[in-house]
Amino acid sequence: MRVVVVGHGMAATRFVEELTGNSAGVEVTVLGGEPRGSYNRVLLTSVLAGDYPRDGIWTHDAGWYRDRGVTVRDGIQVTGIDRAASLVTGADGSRFGYDRLVLATGGVPNVPPVAGLRADRSGGLLAGCHTFQTLADCEALLADARHARRAVVVGGGVLGLEVARALSERGPTVRVVHRSGALMDAQLDPDGAAVLRRTVDELGIGCHLSTVARAVAGRDRVTGVVLDSGSTLDCDLLVVACGIKPDTALATGAELATRRGVLVDDAMRSVTDQRVLAIGDCAEHRGRAYGLVEPAFEQAAVAARTVLAGAPGRYSGSRTVTRLKARGVELASMGEVAPEPYDEDGVEVVKLIDPARGRYVKLVIRNGRLVGAVALGDADVAASVTVAYDRRSILPPDRVRLLSGGEQPGTDPADLSDATAVCRCNAVTAGQIRTSAGRGARSVAAVARETKATTGCGSCRSAVAALLAARPAQRAAPNRRRCTLSDDRCDEERVPGGRT
């Protein structure tokens, strides 16, 4: 069977891993539009911040694919699908026949219609203006940021704030322009957003909320951003970070049904053509296009089962946790965070608001189970509420202890049952990490090599370190400490004698 994969990003790479782990008689060809192969896109903001080495983000080298008999053609933009003839065409005229076609084309940045932003009719941006989606974008921004004194980021969502924080660590003063009255309004309720704003202000990043960028000033290069108020923010660097939209261009051209993304069934097959599958940021399943890596990986695994087994795999949607990767801001948001139905039967909303210390915790509990939470300003609380959310078990009656990060039975990473997922992106359980440690893995990096834990969004590094620190001989030790190292140090350092 010939399987052609369009796109060589995170979903495609995971699909190939799943497929080649279990396949015989499958001929796989991967066609990637970016020139240099597959990398962990999630780490780009860490590269921008200087927290992660650029050459540490690659996923697999050519040898890995060769060993698995996978043909990879990077730098080929697929321009058309001929479903009747079962082949795809590349921009260079090359053609590839398929029995199954997997679309993993990801997303494209939303670029709002700001006057003067586009430099020419071809759509390129004015010098000094950037989007932030690919490694090439990251490298271009890094080069420009070296000389920049004043940067403006348009967009105060997750990506905008991560970029703003990363840039601010590199020197320029940074201001964020956000259309909504609240930062990260898709993930936070108004109280949480207000505390976040204060935290961001204290980091020296100015926020212009309920503000629209109307025009970019500058003839050959950006010199400022004109706001809807009429005032201008002077800048020599501008980043547009207004989210992404699924890239459905190929699917639409091939008359596959799309809405926001390519419409797929529970087996990740196009609802129009069962020989075409779509996964990751380009796919829309049951009305949701996630734009996150954990669902992309889950969908890739289901798609591989569908292709291999002949019997369709089954994807029923993902429960997602969003974490902000910005130094000095610990923030996790998950599930239902908006509702305030204090008097709805079975619903409890418990909050701690401490703006002076940059802390905000909100728990939404339905019938005794955590169905949504925001944890801002405290890494331990973020870790324990994420665990409580994942476990879906009945919470202990004392909710206030969870708010304050006090010890909660079963929510310290080291106390997790073997079945609990620790690395949500890669579905690695606490049991698998303990097994890996038992087989000799002594560092987070070693566990990552063996299990893939931490290689998605990376937010589980401290939990993996805590599990390593609590290897059996030490598990009963009193006064066990959680890992308090930064993610990077956790990744590099061994965890000697059960302590971090």
Ligand SMILES: Cc1cc2nc3c(=O)[nH]c(=O)nc-3n(C[C@H](O)[C@H](O)[C@H](O)COP(=O)(O)OP(=O)(O)OC[C@H]3O[C@@H](n4cnc5c(N)ncnc54)[C@H](O)[C@@H]3O)c2cc1C
């Ligand atoms: C800076 C940044 C930080 C992020 N941080 C997080 C995070 O912390 N947590 C999280 O869950 N998610 C995060 N995300 C989102 C996450 O990276 C995506 O959800 C994930 O990459 C989706 O994988 P994908 O394969 O669907 O798309 P992508 O990884 O975007 O890959 C799509 C690939 O397809 C290629 N392609 C498109 N069209 C064609 C064509 N016609 N022919 C050939 N190739 C084509 C593209 O060039 C691209 O290489 C982040 C994204 C960015 C940009």
